[in-house]
Amino acid sequence: MKRFHFIGIDMHSQFCQIAVMNSAGKVVQQERCDTTIPALMAVLDQVPRPCSVVFEEGPMAGWLWRNLRGRVDDVAVAEPRRNRLISHEGDADDDIDAEKLALLHRGGMIKLVHQVESLEQAVFKQLVSVYHYRVRQRVREAHRITHLLRQHGVVVREKGYATGEDRKKLLARLPANNILRQMVRSLWLSYDALVKRERQCRRRLARAAQQIEVVRRFEELPGFGWIRSATLYAYMDTPWRFHSKEAMWKYLGIGLERKHSGKGPVYLGVPKITHRLLKCTILGAAKSAAAKKDNPFADLYRRWLQNGLSRQLARRNVARRLSATMTGMWKNGTAYRPELVVVATTATTAAKGSR
DSSP states (O other), X not given: OOOOEEEEEEEOSSEEEEEEEETTSOEEEEEEEESSHHHHHHHHTTSOSXXXXXXXXXXXXXXXXXXXXXXXXXXXXXXXXXXXHHHHSSOOOHHHHHHHHHHHHHTTOOOBOOOOOXXXXXHHHHHHHHHHHHHHHHXXXXXXXXXXXXXXXXXXXXXXXXXXXHHHHHHHHSOSOHHHHHHHHHHHXXXXXXXXXXXXXXXXXXXXXXXXXXXXXXXXXXXXXXXXHHHHHHHHOOGGXXXXXXXXXXXXXXXXXXXXXXXXXXXEEOOSSSOHHHHHHHHHHHHHHHHOSSSHHHHHHHHHHHTXXXXXXXXXXXXXXXXXXXXXXXXXXXXXXXXXXXXXXXXXXXXXXXX
């Protein structure tokens, strides 16, 4: 019977440390090579098959996963937060880290990180990421300006200095200090440049999103626009990666997790470690949908408020219903049909009432 081999790779930008462990838990080979596909394959080809490769999620993980996939029997990308054994127990260096990765993989104790299969999908995801980075840059610069003005008694929000006339009035309210006013003007110049870059990136992302058939169907959902649709599509990648809608809700940050120990109380709440961008995106879509009056999700929101739920819980319920509808459309290849949302919700409510 052939032995299965587990290969742990501690990847760096310049080199990779490789440890090969057999099914008995014995390290049979250790190598160091350059972080290039030819160099890695030269080492991996020496390992008897079948074998499985594992390395941690990082900036180069997607690139390595796409290039090794199909060349070895299995490729796994581990979530670093789960691998506390590497950084919190005993000594730590490249040789030991690679060996511990292989050991964790052999014991089935790693949590896999989903990877994008195609280069086109990876580039689109990076485009979405760049847009949100531009937004954060603009917001950060706006906060800096707002904070500086507030230090001199001028309380104003970002939209308060959007035009030239607004800025003239704000400068008049500041103390007569040339250095201060020059500093504010300089910050406004950098803010304007960031706004311009954000708008350019938004237009580029919207054009790319309109070319994707799935995103075009998402955009029909209440509360969804091109940016939210593209963000959910890019980061979720495929609806088939989740074994249930509850697992998807946890990934989006709107699900519930249960914690209980002994005879103590049961904790039931939203997960603290989640994908913040996706959570903000789906909750923002739910808030926009609930604010409108011509869609079934707004009707559900008002119904939940009438039943005594808080606005926060009602909005989270709308987000769950929106995400479930979105994944249903994604899996079935169908368009958005408002009447099906009402029918599905009515059936669920009737089923709960009969228990």
